[in-house]
Every structure is written in C-alpha cells, then in structure tokens.
Amino acid sequence: MDSLKYTVIDHPLVQHKLSLMRDVTTGSKEFRELVSETSMLMCYEAMRDLPVKEVDVQTPLGIAKSKVISGRKLAYVPILRAGLGMVDGVMNLIPAAKVGHIGTFRDPETTGTVEYYCKLPKDIANRDVIIADIMLATGGAACEAVNLVKKAGAKNVKFMCIIANERGIKKVNETHPDVQIYCAAVDPELNEQLYIVPGLGDAGDRMYGTK
Numbered sequence: 001m002d003s004l005k006y007t008v009i010d011h012p013l014v015q016h017k018l019s020l021m022r023d024v025t026t027g028s029k030e031f032r033e034l035v036s037e038t039s040m041l042m043c044y045e046a047m048r049d050l051p052v053k054e055v056d057v058q059t060p061l062g063i064a065k066s067k068v069i070s071g072r073k074l075a076y077v078p079i080l081r082a083g084l085g086m087v088d089g090v091m092n093l094i095p096a097a098k099v100g101h102i103g104t105f106r107d108p109e110t111t112g113t114v115e116y117y118c119k120l121p122k123d124i125a126n127r128d129v130i131i132a133d134i135m136l137a138t139g140g141a142a143c144e145a146v147n148l149v150k151k152a153g154a155k156n157v158k159f160m161c162i163i164a165n166e167r168g169i170k171k172v173n174e175t176h177p178d179v180q181i182y183c184a185a186v187d188p189e190l191n192e193q194l195y196i197v198p199g200l201g202d203a204g205d206r207m208y209g210t211k
C-alpha cells in the first residue's frame, strides 16, 4: 500500500477542542464534554455523503422544494470503554440511530486482539455503521470491531476516532480497504506501551478519572 487513506477533520472548532483534550490539566468532566462535542462535530462531517431526496414541504407561505435524508438508517458502535464517550454527541445529531457495543482487549501472550463483548442491533445489516474509538493506535481493536460488524451483515462501515497513528491507519486500510477513517489528528509515534505520543494519554482514564 503506497499512501494511507484517511480524512482529517481540520475544522477550527474540532482542532480547538482537541487542544483542550490534549492538555494534561483538563479534568475528567471537561474532558468528557469535549469528547462529546468533538464527536458531534466530526460526525457532522463524516455524514456529508448521506443521500438526500427532494420533498415538497408546505410552509406557512407556500410549497418549498426541500431535502430530507433518504431512507438510510444508522448504527453507531463505540469500542469499550473510551468510545462510549463519543455516543452522546452523535445521538444528539441522529437520535434514531441504534447503538451497539464492542469490547476487546489485547492478549499479552499472543499480542492479538480478543473480543470479550459484542452486542449489535439485530438489523445492523440494513444500517450504515459508524464505529468509534477515541484513539486509533495499532488498529487491532478497530479491525476486530469492523470484522464483527461485517460478520453481522453490515456493508457500509466508517471508523471515527479523535487521534490516530499511521500504524493503526495502515492496518485498517490494508485489512478493510472499504472502511473510511475520520480523525481530528494523526500523531507521529507509538511508545512501548502502545500509547500514541504526544496523543492525550489513556483516553478511558482521562474520561472516567481512573488514574
């Protein structure tokens, strides 16, 4: 694969909120609010290609030729636990979306990704799916999550994260070339513990104050 495929959402509001999230002095309450707001703004961009159809709407003064989203249903699948923080923002935009949950962990012996929880909407095969996690580091959890939703029948899958690393992007690009990746930044390094550097630290701990 020569060049990596991903979209950086460089809207000033997203970038401003990302800077606040990165800041080590930002506490859990503010961090959670920022994750939620950023996810909503990113989702807005990631949905730019939703198909619309024209409808006639009766206004108080006449008939307007107007547009509505045409018949596509959505499922939103956060990867536990950090991805959970991204649900509220997206649900504000699309309240009719259904939500699935996927939990994975890295097996320290094999270094492979193991699923420990997967509950998806029954009709996920008929829905466009956005999988979300705050960080895309090695790509192990992201690829496993895409495997699971595809196995359940989903065909149109996107992956949304706030900070990505090239290793994770490459893995998703190679394993699932049909999956579009949206992020707010691509950071250069992974450290020995496989954290993204400079990144924002452990996203789950930052959100839930567990450290």
Ligand code: URA
Pocket: 082, 135, 137, 194, 195, 196, 197, 199, 200, 201, 202, 203, 204
């Ligand atoms: N998960 C995190 O929470 N942070 C990282 O930097 C990488 C993975």
